Amino acid sequence: MKRLITLGMIAALGLGAGIANARDLGPDEAVKLRDAGTIKDFQxxxxxxLKLHPNGRISETELEHEYGKYLYxxxxxxxxxxxxxxxxDATTGNVLKNQQDD
Incomplete structure (x- = not known):
């Protein structure tokens, strides 16, 4: 029983660590990263x-720092x-995900 509880606690801590690893970046920080050349220009x-979806329109954007990477x-x-x-990937511009929204 103790072993099961310990395993459950370890799993919960690991899940919490993953959540804590992602951080949304505000506009001021994003501009500083862009100006420093750390991430690509937003345009x-x-x-x-938009090349993936010609004639599409962007409705939302967000910059995150997750697991040591900047994600746009x-x-x-x-x-x-x-x-x-x-x-x-905001540093390289590589497409990491392109999927239809549920």
Whole structure:
């Protein structure tokens, strides 16, 4: 029984650590990172995401620092009204995720 409780506590701590590892960045911090060259220019990141969905419109953006990486997340509504979740590595511009929103 003690072993089961210990395993449960370890799992809960691991889950909590994962949650604590992601942090949303505010506009001021994002601009500083861009100006320092740490992340790509936001217009370049937006253009990369929109190439995946031509004639789409960006409805939301968010910059996060997670597990040592800067992630730029966008919600795009394509020309047919379908919503897409797109995630880019903000440092390289590489597409990490491009999936239809549920």
């Amino acid at each position: 370049l990141l937006n253009d990369s995401a 997340q966008l919600e795009i509504k394509d020309k047919d009204g379908i919503k897409w979740d797109v995630e880019l």
